[in-house]
Amino acid sequence: MKKLLIDQAGKHVVNVGANESAEIYILQIEHEEGLIDLTINLNGHHSQAQAYNCFVGHLQNRNLLDVKINHNALSTSANFSARGIMKDHSFGAFNGLITVKKNSQDTNSFLEHRTLMLSNEAEINPIPSLQINANQVRASHAATIHNIREEDLFVLKSRGIPQKEAETILIDSFMSEIVKELPVHWRKKVKETIR
């Protein structure tokens, strides 16, 4: 099992061989200008990759992330999951491309990117793409962008929880799905930044 932790800008290539699996964690919470460029190559039979991305945009932060997932062999699978919040004047750009090469049959690939937009001055541009050249494939992506839902806030406030606290609960619960997957020493860091 390969394990890779990325919290600095730069180029990263992960090659996964036959019957191997890789876990990749990407954290974007620092004041980072550069681009994180990640390529995952699934090169052998039953190669597997699982990637998590947690991002928090705050101040003038620029979160740039390019992810390329290449299914180069038979029976490979990948799962990429990103969650984050955008605050202040932060800017985020995400490119996520799943490529299934010709004859890479029996592929399973999923990519999701979910953003909670907390500031009207922030901006996020997710571009999830698919390039599929085989037919025995299940490949999909999903992207959502929204603010805290009024209905959810209302429920909590009607139970006597003050606005600020209710927001925190909702942000925490939104992020928890990705945060719980992160290495322990990162979890605390993220929780502090969210507050």
Added chain:
Amino acid sequence: MSKSPNNILIKDYQFGFSNAEKYFYREKKGLNERVVKSISSHKGEDEYMRDIRLKALQIFFEKKMPSWGGDLSKINFDNITYYIKPQAKKGRTWNEVPKEIKTTFDKLGIPDSEKRFLAGVGAQYESESVYHQLKQEWKDKGIIFEDTDTALKKYPELFKKYFGTVVPMNDNKFAALNTAVWSGGTFLYVPKGVKMNIPLQNYFRINAKNMGQFERTLIIAEEDSSVQYIEGCTAPTYSTDSLHAAVVEIIAHKNSRVRYTTIQNWSSNVYNLVTKRAVAHEGATVEWIDGNLGSKLTMKYPAVYMIGRNAHADILSLAVASKGQHQDAGAKAVHLAPNTTSVITAKSIAANGGKSSYRGLLRIVKRALNSKSKVVCDALILDDQSSSDTWPTMEIKNNQSSVEHEATVSKIGEEQLFYLQSRGLNENEASSLIINGFLSPIVKQLPMEYAVELNRLIELQMEGSIG
């Protein structure tokens, strides 16, 4: 499941017949100022239009070919005939249309369908409209349904007020080309409060080899009006390529409703590079229903610019890419005002070595607060020779909007096939039923006759192609 896809059977394209190329006037091949001036003088246009054309021609020469999308490198602009006038005068009644042209459209079933369920019908053959008729009851309500050339002469003020306001000539290379050499198309004006509950139709036919058809359509729906417009396209099958570069502009005023349906079934030697765009004012709804079945390469992204509060865009895109085809279709929704909503549903099927792409844009600007958008793209790949891409772009600039996007590429589900086969359907029938179900969100939005026709066409294209 690993059945070989070798029982591929491609049915003949049923609209592939052609007539002898006898025309009233035929422009020489190639594109230059002389050609543009000649088109303009043939149409008896004033300086206003001629100057626009010449300016657009300059822009066309200056603009680079798009480097993205399909393969455009094989288009030879010097080997295309830009203007063919099939007859001296346009027919007022169906009987005045020359016999050969009439037979063509009879074969395609045009006057028939007019009688049955349309409020008005137009037919364009090569560069010129050969027939344009609106039923009297709708004329009485003040609806203008003309070919675009006639509209320029009869309603110059209305024409000049809107022409080029939605798609400016410098928008892209092919919009510039269209503005320079446009000919024919539909001009539709619906006055305030008039609701048309039955559709209008225009039919486009390319007959000549190496022909370029550049129709220009302008639809204006005034306040509280509603209108439905359908276009269909076919061409003969030649070994050399033709070019179709249309521009469609729609202006939907306050609380109006416009539905524009396209069933594009060009033969597989036509480049279909079309710019379609609508502006939706306050409370207006614009619906594009875009069916792409034919052509060699289609690059078409119907767009809605929502500039008024509460405007709504509904875009249904359907693409079927078969042998030798690349369908680069998609949609654009641009939210420029608060409380605007859009729904984009794209379905594509790639079979027999075809390639289907979804290319979309969703933009929500800062002042478009409380906007909502949902984009769903589904693609089916039926054999290992085919491919499918998805390229959506989202730009969200405020925090009070909600956006959902999802895309899936897959094959026909084995469980579904198994289930149907266990009920006694053979594999082809089962696949065909699943494809029908896959497309049903789009097909059920079409008028009945079209839905039947579309289902039949898809069945033909798909027959025996399931691997």
